Amino acid sequence: MLFILCSSLFLVTTLMGxxxxxxxxxxKSLNGISGxxxxxxxxxxxxxxxxxxxxxxxxxxxxxxxxIGIFYFFKEKLYLDFYKFSKKASVIFGVLxxxxxxxxxxxxxxxxxxxxxxxxxxxxxxxGLVKGIxxxxxxxxxxxxxxxxxxxxxxxxxxxxxxxxxxxxxYGIYIIxxxxxxxxxxxPVFLIFSQSPSPDLPTIVFSLIILNEILSGNKNLSFLxxxxxxxxxxxPTIIWLPLFILLYSIFCSGxxxxxxxxxxxxxxxxxxxxxxxxxxxxxxxxxxxxxxxxKPNPELLKASYKFAVEKTFDKQYTYEEILxxxxxxxxxxxxxxxGIKSFINISFVISLIGFIIFSILxxxxxxxxxxxxxxxxxxxxxxxxxxxxxxxxxxxxxxFIIFLKSFNKKNAILISSVLAVTxxxxxxxxxxxxxxxxxxxxxxxxxxxxxxxxxxxxxxxxNEYNSFKVGNLIFNVSRRYNxxxxxxxxxxxxxxxxxxxxxxxxxxxxxxxxxxxxxIWKKLNARxxxxxxxxxxxxxxxxx
Numbered sequence: 001m002l003f004i005l006c007s008s009l010f011l012v013t014t015l016m017g018x019x020x021x022x023x024x025x026x027x028k029s030l031n032g033i034s035g036x037x038x039x040x041x042x043x044x045x046x047x048x049x050x051x052x053x054x055x056x057x058x059x060x061x062x063x064x065x066x067x068i069g070i071f072y073f074f075k076e077k078l079y080l081d082f083y084k085f086s087k088k089a090s091v092i093f094g095v096l097x098x099x100x101x102x103x104x105x106x107x108x109x110x111x112x113x114x115x116x117x118x119x120x121x122x123x124x125x126x127x128g129l130v131k132g133i134x135x136x137x138x139x140x141x142x143x144x145x146x147x148x149x150x151x152x153x154x155x156x157x158x159x160x161x162x163x164x165x166x167x168x169x170x171y172g173i174y175i176i177x178x179x180x181x182x183x184x185x186x187x188p189v190f191l192i193f194s195q196s197p198s199p200d201l202p203t204i205v206f207s208l209i210i211l212n213e214i215l216s217g218n219k220n221l222s223f224l225x226x227x228x229x230x231x232x233x234x235x236p237t238i239i240w241l242p243l244f245i246l247l248y249s250i251f252c253s254g255x256x257x258x259x260x261x262x263x264x265x266x267x268x269x270x271x272x273x274x275x276x277x278x279x280x281x282x283x284x285x286x287x288x289x290x291x292x293x294x295k296p297n298p299e300l301l302k303a304s305y306k307f308a309v310e311k312t313f314d315k316q317y318t319y320e321e322i323l324x325x326x327x328x329x330x331x332x333x334x335x336x337x338x339g340i341k342s343f344i345n346i347s348f349v350i351s352l353i354g355f356i357i358f359s360i361l362x363x364x365x366x367x368x369x370x371x372x373x374x375x376x377x378x379x380x381x382x383x384x385x386x387x388x389x390x391x392x393x394x395x396x397x398x399x400f401i402i403f404l405k406s407f408n409k410k411n412a413i414l415i416s417s418v419l420a421v422t423x424x425x426x427x428x429x430x431x432x433x434x435x436x437x438x439x440x441x442x443x444x445x446x447x448x449x450x451x452x453x454x455x456x457x458x459x460x461x462x463n464e465y466n467s468f469k470v471g472n473l474i475f476n477v478s479r480r481y482n483x484x485x486x487x488x489x490x491x492x493x494x495x496x497x498x499x500x501x502x503x504x505x506x507x508x509x510x511x512x513x514x515x516x517x518x519x520i521w522k523k524l525n526a527r528x529x530x531x532x533x534x535x536x537x538x539x540x541x542x543x544x
Contacts, residue, residue, distance in 0.1 A: 001101040003456040007158045008097075008166045013078075014069030014157075015040030015170075021072045029223035030213065033081050034174035038209065040069070042227050045145055048152040049233075049269055052128040053276065057152040066157060089176050092413065096172045096187065099420050104165030104194040105453035106427060107460060113161075113196040114460075114483035115139065115493065117147060121161065121197070122489055124151035131518030132294030134278045135507040136475075137496060138304055141278035141296070145233040145270070146199040160457045164201045165194045171205050180212050181412035182404060186396055188419035195457075203238045204393045206231040208400055210241065214248060214366065215404070221249050226262035233270040236282060237390045240370075240377035242267075247369045284308070285384075294510070297521045299503045308385040314341045334386060344388040348395070352378060355398045367401060374398070462486045466542070468535040471528045472512040473519075477535075480542050490515065494539060501532055 019036030022043050023029070029039050044065065048057055055061065073079070085093065108114070120143045123130060129148075134141025150163045158166070168190055175183045186208070193201035210228055218224065228242040242263065249255050271281045279295025281288050286301055306319040313322060314337050325333060335345050352374070359371035374394050381390045407415070428449055450458055464479040465487045476491045478484045484491035492507075500506045504524050511517035524532060 010157045013073040017069035017072035032177040045149045056128045059155045100168045103191040105457040107458040108196040114485040118485035120147040121151045135519040135521045142283035144199040150197045181409045182407045184412040184416040199235045203235045222259045229263040229266045240373040244373035470531045
């Protein structure tokens with residue numbers, strides 16, 4: 001907890017300093033402490049993304065960033081802003097911060113932490129953005145802007161990757177400053193994301209903040225649109241947000257092209273990043289093929305698509321069975337899956353129908369535009385891969401809009417407190433979750449509280465691996481474990497090794513003497529096939 005607190009102090013002062021620096025240069029976009037932090041997140045995120053094309057995001061990037069931020073924090077006397085908090089507000093924030101620090105100190109349990117988040121951050125801190133890295137490990141082709149931002153602060157300020165805990169502390173500041181008390185109810189739910197740098201949390205938090213700014217009358221659409229695109233770059237399933245801001249600027253705020261320039265520049269950067277890593281403009285879609293030589297093997301992309309379709313149905317049906325579904329059976333089977341996924345899917349459909357009815361009855365242009373934007377996003381998601389994690393953000397948005405004026409400060413804090421106590425209780429007694437919600441598979445990865453968490457957060461350390469060579473690539477594979485979060489790079493997950501053997505292809509270095517030059521895929525010749533077969537044999541033997 002103490003380590004996360006120190007990280008929070010470093011990051012909040014740094015981000016406020018950068019936010020103030022950019023306010024001095026480009027004008028104020030948002031108000032208060034939270035406004036400076038949000039502005040700092042946006043501009044540092046963009047700067048880190050540009051830098052990562054050319055250099056690794058190591059200490060040589062992090063230290064100057066921190067020093068500049070802290071320098072402006074004290075130069076502009078930004079610490080005085082904290083004295084504007086009333087005693088009651090300070091007490092509320094203090095209790096909230098302790099809860100966040102406590103929950104954030106537990107071990108990560110989201111599986112993507114080990115297979116996607118940490119490997120992405122390792123690559124970024126050691127090499128930056130590597131061309132064609134999707135050929136090495138397909139999932140790395142999506143490297144989120146949030147992980148780029150995290151990587152830039154993970155060498156010194158936040159070595160345990162607790163950026164999401166810091167984000168929740170900042171979110172609490174925003175709620176208190178803007179008196180948007182309904183959002184207090186969300187924080188206990190968001191604690192589930194506090195242990196890992198999951199991009200789901202910033203996309204939900206930023207979308208709620210942007211919505212609140214629009215509803216509060218913020219007219220700086222240039223920044224709001226740019227920040228909505230930045231949020232989209234963190235996770236493209238939030239596509240409804242920039243669409244809404246665009247529609248709002250056209251139908252409600254006197255459309256001007258110059259308001260879109262900054263956001264368009266961020267979108268272009270996002271597209272370039274994806275093409276550089278993945279070979280196509282938007283991961284994992286293969287539309288708009290621009291003929292890049294380092295794009296992934298088409299058969300592996302087909303296999304990935306089949307897997308996404310099966311995940312839509314929680315892998316309770318095979319791809320071949322799903323293809324035989326009629327439209328009626330497709331919808332019915334999706335709605336009535338075994339386990340908690342069925343509850344989530346049915347809740348989503350009911351919520352969406354309810355929100356449509358609400359928007360019709362309200363006859364409010366802004367609410368109608370939000371509804372249209374969410375409908376567009378829902379259609380896109382349902383037609384591609386209707387996994388609950390792709391539409392979970394819409395629950396919070398619809399709840400926020402419908403009940404915006406239904407909760408006062410007292411009721412919101414009361415409900416939030418009850419939810420927080422419940423959440424902490426579940427974490428202290430993870431067996432309860434396993435017993436009452438057995439279909440919630442992540443519960444088996446919950447850890448119990450350890451005293452050492454009071455000093456530093458608990459974390460997993462697994463540094464067993466074997467090294468192999470196929471063609472011109474020397475790579476590492478985690479021993480008897482499918483994720484390579486703690487394996488020296490270049491690392492490949494076991495599952496991909498078997499996929500490559502099946503397709504008779506393997507990733508190769510573009511320049512055998514320079515890993516930074518990137519990867520392509522190559523059909524195996526006889527010698528390389530023997531090398532791969534030997535690798536597979538040794539991997540299998542390690543389990544015996």
